[in-house]
Amino acid sequence: MGWHTVMEFTPSLVGCVIAGGNHSFRMIRNSGECVINLPTTRLTSAVVAIGNSSGAEIDKFREFGLTADDAEKVAAPLIRECHASFECRLHDDALVDRYNFFIFEVAKAHVAASPKHPETLHYTGDGVFMVSGKIISCRAQFRPEIL
């Protein structure tokens, strides 16, 4: 996956750019399904190695010591070692041809109960990640209706 964004709360929509040359692109084009897994810094080396290789050539679960768990709503597997996993069905392919942009509906979400704020990886380009930092609550300053 390249870039992604939430697009709506209800239904739960996520938009993702997936490069057209990728094995994932072809699999998702064919199945209309995927699982988006959220790794933490414990998996940094695996994340880089996964990006360096293609599922068309190797079994990434075996190669990188990851465990495939069954999803409930889709045929694609979850990665057990990830903090969260989102079972997705293709909701709208209107921008796939123009931008490789898939709009998925999250059919089922799995999130570890703890930690509440995991150390997540945010790719900034050039081989560099920003790691999630401190949490600040401004809740008391927000108008209630926009929370």
Next chain:
Amino acid sequence: MGWHTVMEFTPSLVGCVIAGGNHSFRMIRNSGECVINLPTTRLTSAVVAIGNSSGAEIDKFREFGLTADDAEKVAAPLIRECHASFECRLHDDALVDRYNFFIFEVAKAHVAASPKHPETLHYTGDGVFMVSGKIISCRAQFRPEIL
């Protein structure tokens, strides 16, 4: 602005969800232009106050002590106090009616020379922000052709 994502390097495209009830939504629909400004934690209070109010009712520059600078490519102003500002022209409105999703082309980018890694704000919902944390380089582990 609600959510956003980069969509392409060349041309430089950014996709944004902007809630339909917002003053910004109507202005951008009418003008086909905007400036996306990137604040840092120095501006946290202003960011919250800006989200709490509407440009249809108050002048947010005056109210929150911000300085409007002229842009080069669009009529909308830059915010001088922000770390970066991106002058944008509406590139594709195919998903505006369905998802309030605007695809902009960045016509001109302004980024402060330092700091290289500013403390940025990442809204997680419920009045809570995650602040950008440490930077880790895995550059040596990446295959050169995917950097």
